[in-house]
Amino acid sequence: MSSNDDGTGSADADGPAETVEYVSGTGVPVRGNDIDTDQIIPARYLKAVTFEGLGQFAFFDLRYDDEDNEKEHPFNEDRFRDASVLVANANFGCGSSREHAPQALMRWGIDAVVGESFAEIFAGNCLALGVPTVTADHESINALQQWVDDNPDGEIDVDVAAETLRYGDNEMSVSVDEAQRRALVEGEWDTTALMKANAGAVRETAGSLPYVTDDHLPEASD
Amino acid sequence: MSEGTLYDKVWDRHKVTTLPTGQDQLFVGLHLIHEVTSPQAFGMLREREMEVAYPKLTYATVDHIVPTADQSRPYGDDAAERMMSELEENVRDAGIEFADPSTGDQGIVHVVGPEQGLTQPGKTIVCGDSHTSTHGAFGALAFGIGTSQIRDVLATGCVAMEKSDVRRIEVTGELGDGVEAKDVILQIIRKLGTDGGVGYVYEYGGDAVESLGMEGRMSICNMSIEGGARAGYVNPDETTFEWLGDTEAFRDDPDEFERLKPYWESVASDGDAEYDDVVTIDGDALEPMVTWGTTPGQGVGISEPIPAPEDLPADKQDTARRAQDHMRVEPGETMQGYQVDVAFLGSCTNARLPDLRRGAQVVRGREVHEDVRALVVPGSQHVQRAAEEEGLADTFREAGFEWRNAGCSMCLGMNEDQLEGDEASASSSNRNFVGRQGSKDGRTVLMSPVMVAAAAVRGEVTDVRDLETLEEAEA
Numbered sequence: 275m276s277s278n279d280d281g282t283g284s285a286d287a288d289g290p291a292e293t294v295e296y297v298s299g300t301g302v303p304v305r306g307n308d309i310d311t312d313q314i315i316p317a318r319y320l321k322a323v324t325f326e327g328l329g330q331f332a333f334f335d336l337r338y339d340d341e342d343n344e345k346e347h348p349f350n351e352d353r354f355r356d357a358s359v360l361v362a363n364a365n366f367g368c369g370s371s372r373e374h375a376p377q378a379l380m381r382w383g384i385d386a387v388v389g390e391s392f393a394e395i396f397a398g399n400c401l402a403l404g405v406p407t408v409t410a411d412h413e414s415i416n417a418l419q420q421w422v423d424d425n426p427d428g429e430i431d432v433d434v435a436a437e438t439l440r441y442g443d444n445e446m447s448v449s450v451d452e453a454q455r456r457a458l459v460e461g462e463w464d465t466t467a468l469m470k471a472n473a474g475a476v477r478e479t480a481g482s483l484p485y486v487t488d489d490h491l492p493e494a495s496d
Numbered sequence: 497m498s499e500g501t502l503y504d505k506v507w508d509r510h511k512v513t514t515l516p517t518g519q520d521q522l523f524v525g526l527h528l529i530h531e532v533t534s535p536q537a538f539g540m541l542r543e544r545e546m547e548v549a550y551p552k553l554t555y556a557t558v559d560h561i562v563p564t565a566d567q568s569r570p571y572g573d574d575a576a577e578r579m580m581s582e583l584e585e586n587v588r589d590a591g592i593e594f595a596d597p598s599t600g601d602q603g604i605v606h607v608v609g610p611e612q613g614l615t616q617p618g619k620t621i622v623c624g625d626s627h628t629s630t631h632g633a634f635g636a637l638a639f640g641i642g643t644s645q646i647r648d649v650l651a652t653g654c655v656a657m658e659k660s661d662v663r664r665i666e667v668t669g670e671l672g673d674g675v676e677a678k679d680v681i682l683q684i685i686r687k688l689g690t691d692g693g694v695g696y697v698y699e700y701g702g703d704a705v706e707s708l709g710m711e712g713r714m715s716i717c718n719m720s721i722e723g724g725a726r727a728g729y730v731n732p733d734e735t736t737f738e739w740l741g742d743t744e745a746f747r748d749d750p751d752e753f754e755r756l757k758p759y760w761e762s763v764a765s766d767g768d769a770e771y772d773d774v775v776t777i778d779g780d781a782l783e784p785m786v787t788w789g790t791t792p793g794q795g796v797g798i799s800e801p802i803p804a805p806e807d808l809p810a811d812k813q814d815t816a817r818r819a820q821d822h823m824r825v826e827p828g829e830t831m832q833g834y835q836v837d838v839a840f841l842g843s844c845t846n847a848r849l850p851d852l853r854r855g856a857q858v859v860r861g862r863e864v865h866e867d868v869r870a871l872v873v874p875g876s877q878h879v880q881r882a883a884e885e886e887g888l889a890d891t892f893r894e895a896g897f898e899w900r901n902a903g904c905s906m907c908l909g910m911n912e913d914q915l916e917g918d919e920a921s922a923s924s925s926n927r928n929f930v931g932r933q934g935s936k937d938g939r940t941v942l943m944s945p946v947m948v949a950a951a952a953v954r955g956e957v958t959d960v961r962d963l964e965t966l967e968e969a970e971a
Contacts, residue, residue, distance in 0.1 A: 321575035323535035373642035402644030
């Protein structure tokens with residue numbers, strides 16, 4: 275059921291960062307405001323020491339009943355199975371800070387999320403995976419969701435750099451947070467490498483803080 | 497942009513540089529880790545052949561998966577045992593201090609940090625848990641982060657972040673009898689919305705907040721994230737300093753306390769600080785709050801009617817309909833009399849000693865309703881011991897509560913403490929999302945600890961103030 279659960283491809287956080295200037299693919303609409311991370315990935319699937327295999331558990335309790343029978347959910351529909359652009363409504367990803375949520379979506383096959391608004395930790399977690407979170411107003415999102423329903427094979431082009439989104443004959447402007455846009459477009463979303471390069475300055479900042487004592491600082495090796 | 501606020505001052509002191517993305521690289525003064533969100537980060541670190549940069553500014557405990565009944569090893573749940581073993585190995589290899597259950601210091605990470613004196617004004621604190629905002633009660637800047645950011649902090653001692661706006665939330669007046677910190681934050685979230693805080697950190701102040709003890713301030717800051725705010729804080733004052741002086745870190749080291757105090761004082765917001773937004777909440781008008789829905793913003797005062805979806809703003813109607821369907825509540829009625837099967841007094845929001853004291857006060861001499869399964873789960877082993885010494889544990893046990901060991905327990909249900917089927921729960925925890933507390937059909941009603949105690953006794957959602965009246969009438 276998972277179309278890309280190996281964590282490879284453009285959205286692999288473990289390698290050096292690639293540029294994510296645009297994302298193209300078919301869409302999947304997930305309607306409703308305040309879809310929290312407990313719904314995106316239920317807590318019981320957090321009992322694992324790696325993120326591998328999480329794709330199959332995306333929206334699990336919304337997709338399966340107690341007997342594991344499929345319920346009505348866009349992630350269960352064949353026509354959306356290869357989708358890579360999730361179209362959500364307002365306050366998507368609220369609640370727990372679990373990175374398992376965007377990991378599950380990414381490993382199911384989602385490369386970009388378009389919505390009315392996102393919870394901040396969720397958006398930050400998506401960025402760390404190279405998955406853009408793109409916003410547009412309520413009417414535009416509704417229209418896009420309707421279009422995706424009618425055109426499950428229709429291509430959506432999310433231009434992160436230009437902040438536009440094209441589908442069918444339509445083009446709409448979307449918003450990408452400025453820091454996120456630069457990080458994705460310039461391939462600087464792998465903040466570990468970026469910040470590691472400033473180790474000397476970090477030590478200096480640490481040393482200037484009254485509550486950080488010499489005992490707290492590691493031996494100077496870098 | 498804000499100026500002269502605690503947020504600005506602490507941010508500036510910890511800013512290393514501005515990254516090419518425009519984000520700031522912020523030094524992290526305390527990195528708290530637990531078993532659920534850190535193993536993947538340690539894995540990423542190993543793949544990159546990196547080491548933990550600041551192990552002595554990192555502190556670990558186990559809370560989400562730890563059993564609260566039988567804690568003998570190996571744990572009965574294989575997955576929990578694996579997570580525990582992985583954490584043990586990671587902290588040992590990196591030389592990170594670990595409050596495991598055998599130390600007597602273990603507990604929910606947001607209870608343990610403050611009681612160990614690790615949580616201090618003017619620190620930046622992060623943890624892979626959204627309720628890290630709790631530590632803001634001390635005037636720290638505390639953020640929940642994801643696992644890739646945990647990797648960042650482990651590898652570099654820093655997080656990359658964008659600065660938020662600051663909203664001052666002024667809670668005026670005096671809280672009435674039976675009205676608690678939990679009611680303040682539930683009212684704030686109801687008023688401003690679960691996404692009202694997106695783009696902001698919240699500074700809580702005003703007489704009603706400043707007159708609270710540290711535990712109440714922690715309850716408020718804890719749920720900042722339920723209001724969409726990235727962090728929340730209260731300016732440090734004498735209450736804060738007094739509390740800190742009594743922690744393990746400073747009790748035996750008054751010199752260190754005196755050395756740090758000027759810094760703590762200096763980070764408080766200036767009298768003429770500028771805020772991006774100011775909101776006032778009337779504390780005098782508050783009554784005990786309960787939720788009727790499936791987000792923390794869907795709350796009402798105990799005597800207020802549950803709203804009709806069509807009376808809510810257009811973008812809230814659909815969620816409200818689904819929530820009322822799930823919770824099986826009717827608009828126009830109050831939540832009083834809503835039957836509960838479970839009463840849970842615990843979680844990082846409300847499992848501290850004063851919470852337990854007030855809960856015990858309500859149940860003392862009473863019995864848990866025969867149809868209710870009631871649990872008290874202290875937030876830490878320290879709280880547990882103190883409550884046992886004070887006789888609170890006996891009070892709860894005599895009333896028919898189960899007295900458990902420290903952990904997150906039934907808040908999110910990653911251990912054996914879970915709702916079953918469509919059970920309804922009166923809960924002092926922070927989230928009433930569908931699927932929370934371990935059952936996707938379960939129903940969670942959020943409320944303060946005294947309201948949980950009242951619900952346990954009555955078997956239904958009850959105005960705790962009525963119970964007190966009843967007590968007087970019976971006396």
